[in-house]
Amino acid sequence: MIRRSNTVAWLFLLAALGCSRPAEERTREDLQVGHAQNAALEVQVASGLAAIRGLAHDQLTLWLSAPSAEVSLVVHETLQLELRVENAMAALELSDLDAGQVLPVSSGAGGTKKSWALTLTPGSWHFGLSAPGAAEKSHFRFALMSDVQEAIDRVQDVYRVINTQADLDFLLGAGDLTEEGEVDELERFQHELATLSVPYYTTLGNHELGERPPAYQQWFGRANFQFAHRGVYFTLLDSASATIDPLALEWLDGWLADARDSVHVVAMHIPPFDPVGTRNAAFASRAEAAALLAKLAEAGVDLTLYGHIHAHYSFQNAGIPAVISGGGGASPERGGDIGRHFVVFEVDATRGIVSSEVVRVDSED
Amino acid sequence: MPASAADPATHADAPLSAEPEVTPPSVANPIPASPAKPLTRDRKVAAAAAVVPGLALHGSGHYALGHQKTALALLISEGVGLALLLGGYATLRATGNSRYVAGPAVAAVALGAGLVLGSFGADLYGTLATDGGAVDLISRAPPRLESEFGYRYVADPHFSYGHFVVERFTLRQGHFRLEPSAWFSTNSSNVRYRVEAAYRLIGLAPGQIGKRDDHVELVLGGLHQRYLPEHFQRSGLELALDTRFDLSHLGDTLRGSFVDLALGYAVAKVTYDLQGLSVPADTDDLLLAKLGLGVALRGRAARGSEARVYYDHRHDDYAAGFLTPGRISGVFGKFGADLRWYFTPRLGVLVDAQVGSAWASGLSLLLREGTVTALGASP
Numbered sequence: 001m002i003r004r005s006n007t008v009a010w011l012f013l014l015a016a017l018g019c020s021r022p023a024e025e026r027t028r029e030d031l032q033v034g035h036a037q038n039a040a041l042e043v044q045v046a047s048g049l050a051a052i053r054g055l056a057h058d059q060l061t062l063w064l065s066a067p068s069a070e071v072s073l074v075v076h077e078t079l080q081l082e083l084r085v086e087n088a089m090a091a092l093e094l095s096d097l098d099a100g101q102v103l104p105v106s107s108g109a110g111g112t113k114k115s116w117a118l119t120l121t122p123g124s125w126h127f128g129l130s131a132p133g134a135a136e137k138s139h140f141r142f143a144l145m146s147d148v149q150e151a152i153d154r155v156q157d158v159y160r161v162i163n164t165q166a167d168l169d170f171l172l173g174a175g176d177l178t179e180e181g182e183v184d185e186l187e188r189f190q191h192e193l194a195t196l197s198v199p200y201y202t203t204l205g206n207h208e209l210g211e212r213p214p215a216y217q218q219w220f221g222r223a224n225f226q227f228a229h230r231g232v233y234f235t236l237l238d239s240a241s242a243t244i245d246p247l248a249l250e251w252l253d254g255w256l257a258d259a260r261d262s263v264h265v266v267a268m269h270i271p272p273f274d275p276v277g278t279r280n281a282a283f284a285s286r287a288e289a290a291a292l293l294a295k296l297a298e299a300g301v302d303l304t305l306y307g308h309i310h311a312h313y314s315f316q317n318a319g320i321p322a323v324i325s326g327g328g329g330a331s332p333e334r335g336g337d338i339g340r341h342f343v344v345f346e347v348d349a350t351r352g353i354v355s356s357e358v359v360r361v362d363s364e365d
Numbered sequence: 366m367p368a369s370a371a372d373p374a375t376h377a378d379a380p381l382s383a384e385p386e387v388t389p390p391s392v393a394n395p396i397p398a399s400p401a402k403p404l405t406r407d408r409k410v411a412a413a414a415a416v417v418p419g420l421a422l423h424g425s426g427h428y429a430l431g432h433q434k435t436a437l438a439l440l441i442s443e444g445v446g447l448a449l450l451l452g453g454y455a456t457l458r459a460t461g462n463s464r465y466v467a468g469p470a471v472a473a474v475a476l477g478a479g480l481v482l483g484s485f486g487a488d489l490y491g492t493l494a495t496d497g498g499a500v501d502l503i504s505r506a507p508p509r510l511e512s513e514f515g516y517r518y519v520a521d522p523h524f525s526y527g528h529f530v531v532e533r534f535t536l537r538q539g540h541f542r543l544e545p546s547a548w549f550s551t552n553s554s555n556v557r558y559r560v561e562a563a564y565r566l567i568g569l570a571p572g573q574i575g576k577r578d579d580h581v582e583l584v585l586g587g588l589h590q591r592y593l594p595e596h597f598q599r600s601g602l603e604l605a606l607d608t609r610f611d612l613s614h615l616g617d618t619l620r621g622s623f624v625d626l627a628l629g630y631a632v633a634k635v636t637y638d639l640q641g642l643s644v645p646a647d648t649d650d651l652l653l654a655k656l657g658l659g660v661a662l663r664g665r666a667a668r669g670s671e672a673r674v675y676y677d678h679r680h681d682d683y684a685a686g687f688l689t690p691g692r693i694s695g696v697f698g699k700f701g702a703d704l705r706w707y708f709t710p711r712l713g714v715l716v717d718a719q720v721g722s723a724w725a726s727g728l729s730l731l732l733r734e735g736t737v738t739a740l741g742a743s744p
Contacts, residue, residue, distance in 0.1 A: 019689070021522055021688075022688045022689060207692055240692075240694075241690070241695065242695020243688055246522045249523070276650075277632075277649045278468030278471065278630070278652040279467035281462060284687065284688050285680060285685035286633075286651075287590070290592070290595070290597040290599065290635045290637075291597065293597075293647070294596040298642065316645065316647075318645075331461045332461050333463050334460040334463040334465075336461075
């Protein structure tokens with residue numbers, strides 16, 4: 001009887017620890033990103049493409065997750081509002097979509113932090129945040145850098161090399177910005193980003209899950225989202241729990257349909273398959289991994305990007321070119337021939353992925 | 366309390382040998398069975414000691430019971446397990462999960478964890494088990510033929526399947542075993558075929574009788590899974606060493622308990638069936654590691670009945686890897702428990718429950734032929 005009781009207790013413990021949808025809460029939290037209100041103002045960022053980092057009577061601070069975003073405001077009383085936008089492209093402009101005019105920037109022109117002074121009367125307002133030409137199909141470069149974690153003290157080395165890259169529109173991240181995902185670590189990461197000359201659009205990694213509930217989305221925005229830039233679609237997915245929540249997969253179906261006739265890049269932290277399968281730095285279920293890749297291949301995805309493994313791998317999954325780049329500085333994989341690094345991609349809205357180049361950060365590499 | 370006073374002396378500390386101990390069955394010389402004894406105060410104290418300080422010092426329960434040799438064996442098992450576990454983990458950390466050492470290091474972690482958990486469980490079991498007749502119940506050779514027909518429910522939010530019919534046949538001839546099996550979804554087109562061919566390097570063959578159920582098998586497996594609605598198939602081969610170690614080798618008090626351990630490697634090809642698209646297949650490989658701790662069932666359960674809890678590292682089946690809210694989600698494989706209960710020498714049931722990325726549980730009817738009882742061959 002005692003043995004039977006022990007077995008039952010053991011099974012209950014497993015049931016309590018395990019769950020088939022560990023990312024469900026985070027995925028539902030995505031729906032709250034970009035919404036805030038106070039007595040004078042209601043804010044809604046379309047598709048949750050910015051985290052609202054602060055909302056006071058006279059100030060609204062946004063952290064952009066994408067090169068472009070639309071912001072709707074419902075104003076209840078006349079306001080003098082300072083709109084502060086962080087993680088912005090250098091050329092980002094604010095447009096009054098109703099009036100069809102670009103508003104003059106108050107400070108931060110050319111940097112990733114900008115602000116605008118707005119006089120708002122009661123009613124609805126619609127603003128667009130976008131760089132000139134961002135909606136046109138064209139050619140550009142972006143970089144991928146992930147897995148900084150405990151190496152935050154040395155991340156400026158990486159940023160210095162990134163800043164030397166010409167014509168880089170933005171840096172893409174595939175998670176593991178921090179070691180534990182604690183608030184002070186997230187704050188530190190954003191503070192360090194101040195020296196980076198381009199914005200950093202990212203999803204989260206398993207190392208952001210040390211806090212429960214994770215604070216990540218309050219600081220960096222949605223874990224699952226899609227944006228388009230110069231005719232190329234980017235979809236970032238939350239695979240930090242070695243699975244993708246079924247709700248996010250529902251959203252993915254729509255995003256894949258939207259991007260079906262365009263160049264499409266999909267990024268997430270944990271790769272569906274680890275090129276070294278016995279290591280198992282991959283999805284918890286190989287069946288779920290294959291089902292996801294079949295879906296991406298069927299939708300004509302052009303490139304898949306991952307982090308999690310602290311090295312550089314270039315391979316194919318379901319015939320889609322794949323790059324794992326975990327070169328942000330977290331304890332590197334020994335035996336790999338590339339240490340700290342990032343990867344620069346050249347993409348064209350009509351030609352697809354034109355080229356990729358691994359850029360090493362440490363000269364001894 | 367000395368060992369001889371607590372339990373009848375039998376075959377403690379006998380080594381695992383290539384030739385299993387074989388006792389010809391006869392009516393004149395049946396394998397002895399003794400009645401279950403009540404749980405004494407000494408055993409209750411020993412069971413408490415198996416928890417505190419036993420959680421840290423495995424074997425404490427047996428030490429309190431006066432079984433120093435068994436206590437030492439369990440402590441050594443814990444030490445070896447901890448060394449493997451920590452060594453494997455340190456290797457992974459120090460090398461940043463290097464592709465060159467990750468497989469063996471993960472295997473060391475799994476094996477070490479199995480030894481640590483196994484030695485703790487064995488200590489607790491040995492202090493609580495009071496049935497001296499256990500040796501009678503665990504002495505069995507495998508049946509020549511066994512079949513399983515049952516139902517499984519799989520709760521996986523990523524797939525539309527849920528209900529499965531399960532069929533398995535096991536045929537043994539001498540030291541060879543052939544085991545085809547299949548899972549057919551009744552509410553989806555999902556199907557899994559599997560076949561195992563095994564050679565028993567150590568252990569009883571059908572028709573033999575021994576007092577212990579140790580075995581070592583070399584297993585070659587083939588697997589084919591079809592996920593038609595999801596447009597892919599997975600086909601693979603695997604090679605594994607599948608072992609069972611009867612814990613009575615460590616002491617009389619552990620009669621009726623055993624540890625299962627399997628280690629191997631699997632490689633699979635994932636092919637995609639997308640209409641109008643030619644998609645190259647992916648190759649995937651897996652570390653196979655399975656650890657179980659079980660007990661033979663007594664009382665009204667017929668010979669061969671057993672209950673087991675286990676850990677299975679494979680990430681490619683229905684339950685797959687264990688999901689948790691924290692940052693280690695997906696690292697571990699699935700956990701499970703199964704119960705085989707034979708009502709008669711021929712007829713029994715199997716109850717199985719697994720938790721990983723999905724829940725899988727169900728019930729099967731078992732039929733077997735060619736078993737051996739203590740008094741002679743079965744009908």
